[in-house]
Amino acid sequence: xxxxxxxxxxxxxxxxxxxxxxxxxxxxxxxxxxxxxxxxxxxxxxxxxxxxxxxxxxxxxxxxxxxxxxxxxxxxxxxxxxxxxxxxxxxxxxxxxxxxxxxxxxxxxxxxxxxxxxxxxxxxxxxxxxxxxxxxxxxxxxxxxxxxxxxxxxxxxxxxxxxxxxxxxxxxxxxxxxxxxxxxxxxxxxxxxxxxxxxxxxxxxxxxxxxxxxxxxxxxxxxxxxxxxxxxxxxxxxxxxxxxxxxxxxxxxxxxxxxxxxxxxxxxxxxxxxxxxxxxxxxxxxxxxxxxxxxxxxxxxxxxxxxxxxxxxxxxxxxxxxxxxxxxxxxxxxxxxxxxxxxxxxxxxxxxxxxxxxxxxxxxxxxxxxxxxxxxxxxxxxxxxxxxxxxxxxxxxxxxxxxxxxxxxxxxxxxxxxxxxxxx
Numbered sequence: 120x121x122x123x124x125x126x127x128x129x130x131x132x133x134x135x136x137x138x139x140x141x142x143x144x145x146x147x148x149x150x151x152x153x154x155x156x157x158x159x160x161x162x163x164x165x166x167x168x169x170x171x172x173x174x175x176x177x178x179x180x181x182x183x184x185x186x187x188x189x190x191x192x193x194x195x196x197x198x199x200x201x202x203x204x205x206x207x208x209x210x211x212x213x214x215x216x217x218x219x220x221x222x223x224x225x226x227x228x229x230x231x232x233x234x235x236x237x238x239x240x241x242x243x244x245x246x247x248x249x250x251x252x253x254x255x256x257x258x259x260x261x262x263x264x265x266x267x268x269x270x271x272x273x274x275x276x277x278x279x280x281x282x283x284x285x286x287x288x289x290x291x292x293x294x295x296x297x298x299x300x301x302x303x304x305x306x307x308x309x310x311x312x313x314x315x316x317x318x319x320x321x322x323x324x325x326x327x328x329x330x331x332x333x334x335x336x337x338x339x340x341x342x343x344x345x346x347x348x349x350x351x352x353x354x355x356x357x358x359x360x361x362x363x364x365x366x367x368x369x370x371x372x373x374x375x376x377x378x379x380x381x382x383x384x385x386x387x388x389x390x391x392x393x394x395x396x397x398x399x400x401x402x403x404x405x406x407x408x409x410x411x412x413x414x415x416x417x418x419x420x421x422x423x424x425x426x427x428x429x430x431x432x433x434x435x436x437x438x439x440x441x442x443x444x445x446x447x448x449x450x451x452x453x454x455x456x457x458x459x460x461x462x463x464x465x466x467x468x469x470x471x472x473x474x475x476x477x478x479x480x481x482x483x484x485x486x487x488x489x490x491x492x493x494x495x496x497x498x499x500x501x502x503x504x505x506x507x508x509x510x511x512x513x514x515x516x517x518x519x520x521x522x523x524x525x526x527x528x529x530x531x532x533x534x535x536x537x538x539x540x541x542x543x
Contacts, residue, residue: 144345146264149337153260154253156338163252170238170245177238180231183223191215210409220403225422228395229388237385244378251371254543256336261534261543263333268347269527270326276519277319283491283512284312290498291505304505311509318516367459369541376452383445390441393434396426459539466536473529480522487511487518 154160197212224231288308294300334341367373401421409415427434491511497503537543 142345143348145348146261149260149264149333150257152337152339153256157256157336158338160249160253160256163249167242167245167249170242174235174238174242177235180224180234183221185219185221187217187219189215189217209411210407211411214408216405216407218403218405220401220405222399222401225398225400227397230393230395230397233385233389237382237389240378240382240385244375244382247371247375247378251375254371254538254541257543258534258538260333260336262531263329263336264347265527265531265534266329267326267333268349269523270322270329271347272523272526273322273520274319274326276516276523277315277322279519280315280512280516281312281319283515284308284315284509287495287498287505287508287512288312294501299501300505307505307509311513315516366540367456367463370459370539371541373452373455373459376448376455380445380448380452383441383448386441387438387445390434390438393438394427396424398422398424462539463536466532466539470529470532470536473525473532476525477522477529480518480525483518484515484522487515491515 191213192215193213195212197208198210199206199208201207288305291300291304291308295302295305330344331341333339334343399422401419401423403419403421404416405419406416491508491514494503494507494511498505498508534543
């Protein structure tokens, strides 16, 4: 008996410590915290920022390139010319040089435009990838939130089982002391009570782990706790029944893959024209210190054409690589679309199954509770046996467990369906 009382006190203190809640915490508050503080999202946000800078780098080709140079040259002897046996120096022995030039590509047959478009598509792909990651984190937060609520309900059911078995053990002990039952009834109750305590401890630990996960996802302190609200979930998270249209138009991962494919298309276009000429203009000022000549600063303006004749097959290899990367991306896009349809169908099936299970479990709870009541009465009247009461109590706990799991499986599947449709 002392062991029994000590064990019950331990469980009570453990549950009381776990339930030291703070302020009410709605799902929307958790989602906002995750969007602001989630470490994975913070890391992923840099991808779109880096892609934007890459786009700025490529757009730099829309402006002229300006270069400046300066230097000082030391020679042993100045350069000179011989004319009719006379040697005349044409430059100073030591002289300074300086220059500034602006070069601008007038037309390169679409290479520059393809390069800029490729960078813009890559930037948009990075943004869509970030939004997809945010939706995935949103789903993880919703699932963790639901699992905590589910664990709360399972803890409640497990506590009720401990209470019921404890009461049954008390009745069995009284009847044993009266000599109407054998000690076996008391021992059976002790064994079932130990099993019920194990269930309570396990589900309490599960809830604690789910809290740790939720706090990690939201960037909160690991020891932070709050009182979760079912009503907030139903109003703001589920948004009604699952839809019927299996559209993937709003999925950010598919949009990201489409933008990557567009970038690959522009890369192919850019490398296709590597052997076409490029028309450019150059404006420059070149200064050479030389008191032997009249004009030490030369101003010039050039309009020219340049073309690559041979680069060791590098251009051909680059174009072949671009074509293969485009083909790979086409397959990746098809894979993403097929996976999206699989996720939608699976989530809808899970939601429909859980919804049916909820109705079945509700009826089973009523039946199991009536079964328990009958067996308890039979045992008190000495026409039933202890194992029937214990089995009936276990059955009540199991039906409640099935109901709560079906309820939160339905909510989770609904959230998964919304995420699969790109609605989170």
